[in-house]
Amino acid sequence: MMTLRLAFRNLLRQKRRTIFTGLSMLVGFVMGCFFIGWADGAYNHIIDSFTRQRLGHIQIHKQGYLGKPSLYKTIDNPERVGKILDTVGHIDSWAPRLFSAGLVSAGEKSAGVQVIGIDTEREERTTNISNKIVEGNYFDNRIRGVILGKDLARNLHAGVRDSVVILSQAADGSIANARYPVTGLIDTGDPGLNRSAFYLPLEYAQELFVLEGKVHEIAVNAANLNYIEKVAKELKSRLSGTGLHVADWKEFAHEFYVAMSADKGGMYVMLVIVVIIVAITVLNTILMSVLERQKEYGVLKAIGTRPGSLVRMVLIETALLAGACILLGSVIGYFMNLYFAEYGLKLANPIEWGGVQIKYMKGEVNFKSFYLPTITVLVTALLVCFFPALRAARTEPAKTMRTF
Amino acid sequence: MEQCSNQVIVAKNVKKNYQQDSIVVEAVRGVNLTIEKGEFTAIVGPSGSGKTTLLNVLTGLDTPTEGEVWLNGRLLSEMSQRELCDFRRDNVGFVFQAYNLIPVLTVEENIEYVMMLQGVSKNERHRRVVDILKQMGLEGYHNRFPTQLSGGQQQRVAIARAMVTKPALILADEPTANLDSKTSRALLDIMRKLNEETNMTFVFSTHDPHVVDRARRVIILEDGVNVREETRN
Structure with missing residues (x-):
């Protein structure tokens, strides 16, 4: 409980730094959320157009x-x-x-x-x-x-x-x-x-x-x-x-399915970009914050705080910030995706895919566009801040306090 | 080695060298001392005499280059980092020259922090905080943050934090160095009174003559060696 309180108050200590770190997590999350929603929406729109308007989602034939x-x-x-x-x-x-x-x-x-x-x-x-x-x-x-x-x-x-x-x-x-x-x-x-x-x-x-x-x-x-x-x-x-065979579109339009799957892989490039943004800024700011507080960690260790508790404190601090950013990012991402799911973007030049003309690109609000960026931001932030957390745990009280 | 149950600190031929660039600095050069339960001892010496280094080594905050330190019957060099943390938590209270309170915690939270690490219940923690703040003359300051206190008040909170768990030993490094003479005297009075009332062992380093006057035992350190001792009433 005290560790949680310490972590929370430490976040409020250097507000500007916290805001900067938080912004990078927030931007990363919203980007991830939007692009996944956008990619899923656009591809699902193409798939739905391709199947619903001609082939059907499912076909039944004789074996x-x-x-x-x-x-x-x-x-x-x-x-x-x-x-x-x-x-x-x-x-x-x-x-x-x-x-x-x-x-x-x-x-x-x-x-x-x-x-x-x-x-x-x-x-x-x-x-x-x-x-x-x-x-x-x-x-x-x-x-x-x-x-x-x-x-x-x-x-x-x-x-x-x-x-x-x-x-x-x-x-x-x-x-x-x-x-x-x-x-x-x-x-x-x-x-x-x-x-x-x-x-x-x-x-x-x-x-x-x-x-x-x-x-x-x-x-x-x-x-x-x-x-x-x-x-x-x-x-x-x-x-x-x-004696009848039931096939979904992935089976009877297999080439189309393979092409769509390959294209959808591009979405993961966006997640890699999110990882890079979050990793660089979190590493910088958390490391800076840990180095500034070495003396404090020295005191905490001197009075009996175990190294593991210091690691936990730094990780909780990062997790709290990431959690807040994910919550806020989810609200922003939800409304962005909702807007683009509703109104979409009219294409100046319609795209033709498998004989189907796509005039609008639409987003989608789906669970994946929230849980994937959540995992990405949280795991990246925690992994990256593990190094500064270890530094905090390895603080040598005698060296950092000097005055004692 | 057999330890007498009254001995809180036993240091045997303790040496501590530092490497500074290519030069080896011999900060402590063979200190032998024994501190017994209930002592109110000052380690005195000029700047650079090795007081701080010695205190660091005596509490396991630093490891000696040579020699042995026994604290409350345990040989420090045999303990892991984690064991040392737990041992300090349960046996040593620290008072630092720069107070070193945690700035984001209130007075009450600073004092109860170590008790939380020890797993003391919430009610018991609160009761002890109220008692110790009363002893320190800091009633009504529970919810203040360190930055809202004067230097003397902060140092009293630091003493309260060090004492609240009733450790075997309280170590204070130049506890009055940042305080004016009036506040220093008041603080020394409190420490001495607590020592007499609770029989807790106090060891502090200082070069302030007023502080030295209050000590019952004075260990004089010069160039990293304890050259002589004085005992007073």
Whole structure:
């Protein structure tokens, strides 16, 4: 108790020095807190945009489909899977899809396409696909046709209300062919998909490919990124033994995940900078303070204070200051991160990542942006002040007091 | 070595050399002395005679280059740094020339500090602080900080701090050197009175003739050697 009191009062002794040391800890903490929040926010925004707007956070396929897609590897009872999905918590939306390839012609032009059969209402709820329509309309009850990637339409010289003919092979081995009106053109954000996307309502696709009641994929969006792991785990458990495979985005978009992880590593550079700032200033000021008080340590040792108690006193002094700075820094960091999470920063030139355009960079308020800088500042300060603390403990009373 | 239970300090052929650059300074050159319980002894000598060095060595604040020091029956050279700290805490009270109170602690906290190290309970600490401040004529000064006290008051607090744990020995290095003659006399009166009432052993260094007059035993140190002794009533 007395050690704590001594440490606390020693902090108030040289206020200017304490403020200087504290400021360096505070700046280090706030920098760390802000950059982690900022990096997490920005990356999570990119990840969420990339997954939520196209792929989904989680995908369900027949076993083996992801590694080697095939028209025949279908989810045969999507309604039953849908009922399960409706009972799992933290799921925001889900959408079944059917995929195939085909040859589309319009007039004398033709092109290879990726046919994507979608449940028009569920797809809209899951990926807000109607927002990407750049010409014409999204599907509704009255309008049933196809939506073409905008570059595909240009290559085919086809526009809205024109007709296109699709030619492919159905699951029963027959020739799949049909004529559809073009209802809209879409800009998916992915140049590759813009050149090949051929969206049509799920029931049309199922009829075309003789896959009635079957789909290839169910895309699932969790309420937010933090729930993905939990939802995927529960789905894996609920769907075990059905021959279906549940994969989260880290698995089905593995390259994207690896790129994101590598980029996120840059955050640790910021923590190293924090360590350097805190270490240099704490070492300087605490060492100066210990050297100034050598005589006092000599007296304390002379009257019976053990060397270990002196080490403890210096460490407590530093820990008290660091604690106060971390508390204050947490408040400042919280409001900074909250502001940037809410309003973000509009980019003058939008960034394109994996076919997704990022117009805003947003921060995030998360636990990591507080506990990592806390550990960094506290551990750095305590480690660095251990050297001055040892000096205090090794004080030779006879030498430092001189007058005795 | 057998120690008589009455002997508080036994120094045998104590020498202390310092290395100053390339020169070896012989600060203490073979001191032999015995201090018994309840003595009120002054170590007297001119500046540079080795008084302070001798006191440092006698209390384990410094190690002798040669010789042995027994304090309260324990040979100091056999103790570790930690043991020495604990031993000083329990057996020696210090009064320094420059008072050396802890500036960030109040009068009460300065006095109770050593008791806290000893693990004395809070109530007992408070009771002893009240008693000793009364003895020192410092009632009502509990919550003052050292900088709010005069030199004489600070030295009285230092004496209170040294005495409050009832150590076997109180060592004072030039305790009146920074005080005026009136305050010095008053302080010496207090120390002598406490010595008579409690039978605590006081050893102090001085070159002030007024202080020397109050001592019952005077050890005269010259060039690092105790050249003679005087005993008074």
